[in-house]
Amino acid sequence: MKTVVVLGGGITGLCTMHYLQRQVQEKNVDVKLVLVEKNTYLGGKLHSAYEQGFIMETGADSIVARHKGVMELVKELDFEHNLVYNETGISYIYTNNELHAIPADSTFGIPMSLQALEESTLVSEEGKKEALKDLTMPNEEFTKESSIGEFLTYYLGEELVQNQIAPVLTGVYSGDLHQLSIASTLPYLIDYKNDYGSIIKGFDANREQFVKAANKKFISFKNGLSSLIDRLEETLTDVEIIKGVATTSVKKLGNQYSVTLENGTVMEANHVVMALPNESVQSLLHDESLNDYFEQFNTASAITIYLGFDVPDNRLPADGTGYIVSHNSGVICNAATWTSRKWKHTSAEGKLLVRLFYKSINPEYERLRMMTDEELAAVALDDVRKSLGIEEKPTVVDVTKWIDQMPKYDLAHREALQGLVKELEKNYPNLSIAGCSYFGVGIGACIQNGKKIGEELAEKLS
Secondary structure, three states: OEEEEEEOOEHHHHHHHHHHHHHHHHHOOOEEEEEEEOOOOOEOOOOEEEEOOEEEEOOOOOEEOOOOOHHHHHHHOOOHHHEEEOOOOEEEEEEOOEEEEOOOOEEOOEEOOHHHHHHOOOOOHHHHHHHHHHHOOOOOOOOOOOEHHHHHHHHHOHHHHHHHHHHHHHHHHOOOHHHEEOOOOOOHHHHHHHHHOOHHHHHHHOHHHHHHHHOOOEEEEOOOOHHHHHHHHHHOOOEEEEEOOOEEEEEEEOOEEEEEEOOOOEEEEOEEEEOOOHHHHHHHHOOHHHHHHHOOOEEEEEEEEEEEEEEEHHHOOOOEEEEEEOOOOOOOOOEEEOHHHHOHHHEOOOEEEEEEEEEOOOOOHHHHHOOOHHHHHHHHHHHHHHHHOOOOOOOEEEEEEEEEEEEEOEOOHHHHHHHHHHHHHHHOOOEEEOOHHHHOOOHHHHHHHHHHHHHHHHHHHO
16 A cells, blocks of 8 residues: 655645645545644644634635636635635735725735826826837837836836836735736736737726626635634544644655654655655755755745724724835734624624735834733734724734745746756655745635645556
């Protein structure tokens, strides 16, 4: 009997096992399946906390519904009855100590029409005029491997990018736009520019798909994202799941692998899937010849803080779901989600729940990371007081630190990944790397990555 070991019980590792188990059951393949997770719970960055009627997501707060494979997985798990969708409303940018609405007819802050450009209160008349050069300037030098920051600034102007687009995209991708490629962020922008002669015209021509996607764009579940993880675990009936035990080494033994756990357990595996952060993969393989590749994958950090109040949610602006912070502001946070407004299920009694984000791109970050949870809560409370006028003390505080655990898909990422995969195929047959460090930061991308690996493994085993 062959053995497959998946290291890492996050969404990628779980989906790898889900699709692998399904295939081997259908094909009646005799194989032993083992999943190892160092935490006492599964899910990785998908984890829900519960307190005083609030549901707080300590990692990702939702899943993009339209991503290929997401709804397919939900249906396969017979979990549709638990779905909840985000409430729609205005997203703001907080600048000069005021909330400015991001024009509704825009995507990632990029105007999809001339009217949306005109309606922006974040850009001066001069800045709007500069953005119009996008309508006439052809693309003669940019490719999908170019910097998205340089590309957008060249055609839409410095002011529009800095005041309206950069705060949004930086918040999504946790990095300097000038160090992020178009391919790793919004690859269709090049196609729009080349096919329509204009980024704005390209959006306008494809408006229907963006309007459709904006409706029911994000999903969660009645009892939080952890309930999806629990459902996945329930279905893995033919998988041995080991929780609360870290892996200490993975060594190649001929065409097999020896996997050692911290409790002294040693497993021999015919196939190993490492659905782990890049630094963990590097440490476990301990192969100096691969270090040049591993060290090119960069990470960012984030601190997130939930504040729950014994005040009604309607104290917030009636039409908003949160804000992103731009420059010239008196608050320290990078962004704030009005969670109880955006996700009604997170507050059983309709009380105010706010989540604030402090990222490593924040000029105050090094000072913040040295603070205690109590000190961080005080900073967050001051930001809420300044930006939203909430003076009451919170009844619930939840602080989560993701230090060097947020992958950054910068300009070096693609080349490093291609090189690493090539070396692993040559020197580590039947070993796969997986997960957000390498194949996409979104949950949908992780689901697809897990599905691909699981089905490919099943094909090899049958």
